[in-house]
Amino acid sequence: MLQKLKFLIALALVLPATASTQRYVAPVHSQPSQLLLGVPPREVAARADAGMQMERGRSALGELEELRRLERALAALQPQRPGTVDAYVVSIALDSDPVFGREARVAGEVLQRRYDARGRTIVLAGTDGSGPSALPRGSPNSLAIVLARIAELIDAREDALILYTTSHGAPFGLYYHDGDQGYGAISPVRLAALLDEVRIANRLLILSACYSGIFVPRLRSATTAIVTAAAADRTSFGCLAENDWTFFGDAMINRALRKPQPLGAAVAEAQALVADWERQIRERPSQPQVYLGAGTARWLGPLERRMPQTATQPTGRPALETSRAAAR
Secondary structure, three states, X not given: OHHHHHHHHHHHHHHHHHHHOOOOOOOOOOOOOOOOOOOOHHHHHHHHHOOOEEEOOOOHHHHHHHHHHHHHXXXXXXXXXXXXXXXXXXXXXXXXXXXXXXXXHHHHHHHHHHOOOOOOEEEXXXXXXXXXXXXXXXXXXXXXXXXXXXHHHOOOOOOEEEEEEEOOEEOOEEEEEEOOOEEEEEOHHHHHHHHHHHOOOOEEEEXXXXXXXXXXXXXXXXXXXXXXXXXXXXXXXXXXXXXXXXXXXXXXXXXXXXXXXXXXXXXXXHHHHHHHHHHHOOOOOOOOEEEEOOOOHXXXXXXXXXXXXXXXXXXXXXXXXXXHHHHO
């Protein structure tokens, strides 16, 4: 009996340790987008313009918990301060590959610090690769809901939206692809319609995806600033699932925007870094784009005058390093 008791105690001590060493496996894309497969390009564009989204195989309990995560994040947003130009930061990963989850999380931190947005920042993202995500899901629907809530809190005359998106992209817009359960897209027409509907005119849109330059013509306005990872007809690089950063995210967020320099200087630094990295791996230049509306200084100026005057250090593995290793 004593020997049996000793065995059970030893087993109880071993089992938790064994379970804790099991490696988490992030969702994978084993099937193509169910909304795009076999669909003519014109219909794909029409669906993206409509903000297409499809969820499948989701459990009722899982969706209830997802709803509660989003509600908690929305409830934590603080109201704007009268007489102060407040920034509301939204950082969203629209794809479940961990590189985007990692990038969106750090982007939220960097942009929150730079634009004095503590208490006014939401990150929507899947896993960072270490385990299931505790954040609200990054999807077209969740983005629309968050923008609508921010519109209720801001003073549209003085406050601004800082939106960072990271995902795969296509000639029709941004992909939404969450494992084999979530599919969709956001086109320039759809994003413009969302922002017009909620009447957020002061906005900095930083879009990290292939072909993201297609957003510039449709989103430009006097009070809009847009920075994209690529030209309308170019791909961007560094989006391997195991990476910590895409090329553009590493250059723009992890390096340039950590420094106390104006947005224009930060974009120029990021463009130069991306171009250099692409030359080193002999890829066709992605040509990140920038547009600064004539009226952006009215809200961007006060925000930049308040930004911290000390830089923070880049984090994670450099995108160039991991891309070189993958090429070998």
